[in-house]
Amino acid sequence: MSVTSTTSQNSLFDVIVIGSGIGGLVTATQLATKGAKVLVLESYIIPGGSAGYFERQGYRFDVGASMIFGLGNRGTTNLLTRALQAVNSSVDAIADPVQIHYHLPNNLNLKVDRVYDKFLQNLAAYFPHEKEGIRGFYDECWQVFKCLNRMELLSLEEPRYLLRSFLQHPLACLGLLKYLPQNAGDIARRYIKDPELLKFIDIECYCWSVVPAAMTPMINAGMVFSDRHYGGVNYPKGGVGQIAQKLVEGLEKAGGEIRYQAKVAKIITEKDCAVGVQLTNGEIYRGKRIVSNATRWDTFDKLLPVDQIPSNEKKWQQNYKKSPSFLSLHIGVKESVLPQGTECHHIILEDWQNMTQPEGTLFVSIPTLLDPELAPEGYHIIHAFTPNWMNDWHGLSVSDYEAKKEETAWRIIDRLEKIFPGLDAGLDYLEVGTPRTHRRFLGREDGTYGPIPRRKLRGLLSMPFNRTAIKGLYCVGDSTFPGQGLNAVAFSGFACAHRIAVDLGL
Ligand SMILES: NC(=O)c1ccc[n+]([C@@H]2O[C@H](COP(=O)([O-])OP(=O)(O)OC[C@H]3O[C@@H](n4cnc5c(N)ncnc54)[C@H](O)[C@@H]3O)[C@@H](O)[C@H]2O)c1
Ligand SMILES: CC(C)=CCC/C(C)=C/C=C/C(C)=C/C=C/C(C)=C/C=C/C=C(C)/C=C/C=C(C)/C=C/C=C(\C)CCC=C(C)C
16 A cells, blocks of 8 residues: 555545546635645546546547536636636637537538627528527527626525625526526527427537426526637637646645545445545545535445435436436547538537437537647547437447447448548547446446436426535535536536535635
């Protein structure tokens, strides 16, 4: 055993964070800069979780997240920028001029321009009879964003913060209270009647919330549909992994510790209070507060006795289910494959009926268009991914698993050929990830992308905050308010750290 780990095991930490996803790292850095003694335990060999990376043959591939919100330089909603600033750090953010290039049924071929009015014009050109409705809906999304972007974003479980926010920004708070129980689809239907345009609003939501507009919380829609034109979508130079790496550097400078290949097997409780964790190798660490950045399913079904799941967690599981995982193709291609003027992010859907089906919506990200240094000279990265369920990958022999991967990958490459003719001939590298890959490397049950409502719920009202029914145990990340997205889990990190800092009297 190393000297560091013996020392760590004998110390009492203020806070132990299980997992170094962006949610966990924001919590850890915020607390370390407030003077807390923090230990992060990560099961993998590098930090970042879904916002991590891997390198093969001169390519640096992003594991998951690739369309990054929250790296803007103004307002209060740029939470990734703020989390980095808190540890005196930053990343070079490369502005993406187009959030998404949609390739949709009935030749709906549309670019979401960074400039708001240009986007509205592009959309109204397809639906001139709905020009007013389009502006009405997206302008209402801005109302949500303006409320959020005015105030400091901290723990909604801290009454003094709520009171202070209300006294400083009464109208913004009332605005947020109004939108908290609402979903984007209901608001869209007040302005828009054309069924095809409503389908477009569905995919606008689906491509980040993994549910249609009727089930997508309006607060989140307000964030995404406005911030893409305000702070914008920005790509961190050097790859998405830079964000986690810089947070770790900042954590260590602030006196915090991180250990890799440290998989937590169990959260230790004494008298119904979380007091420590035990790793798979038997090592025990004790802390005054324990934070789990694993999903709530992994936390309550695996790290704690399954027969003692608190009733509010059972209720949450009745309201939310695991979204599908993804089938991901990490591709290296010759630059000649990409037509002049290709955008970084694409959504491809041939038939509206298939939007929510496995392998229906195809997501494409080409980060080398913004940062060419992620691939060898003359080559690009194409990351193509599409929803896929773990059930389809269970119980296969090694050879059947490989054969199914290959067959699925070629179906996707055939679809990509329609916008990138010559892709097959220009292939230089191909690696396929399945739901099993996501489960293995991210430690997420069934490789899920995050929680989705089982039925239509009232906006964000049923999403739990950071505290749990177990004293001393907090959750952070995408199964915590306000849900998935790097900027969303960064919010959950700020909120979690704020609540713990108050609880510890820091
Ligand atoms: N997966 C994707 O394809 C994808 C794509 C786009 C965006 N995203 C977003 O990425 C965000 C995820 O952020 P997050 O902070 O919630 O979590 P995360 O899943 O990124 O990070 C969790 C971390 O905890 C570690 N971990 C899990 N169990 C552990 C254990 N028992 N012991 C030690 N370490 C353990 C994992 O290795 C991982 O590094 C979400 O918002 C998601 O929507 C994901
Ligand atoms: C005072 C009183 C009484 C009251 C008051 C009330 C209040 C204050 C309230 C508040 C609230 C709050 C703060 C809230 C917050 C929220 C937030 C922050 C939110 C956020 C969100 C975000 C999001 C959602 C994001 C997302 C994103 C994503 C998910 C993305 C993804 C992406 C993908 C997947 C993609 C891809 C694509 C391609 C490639 C094409």
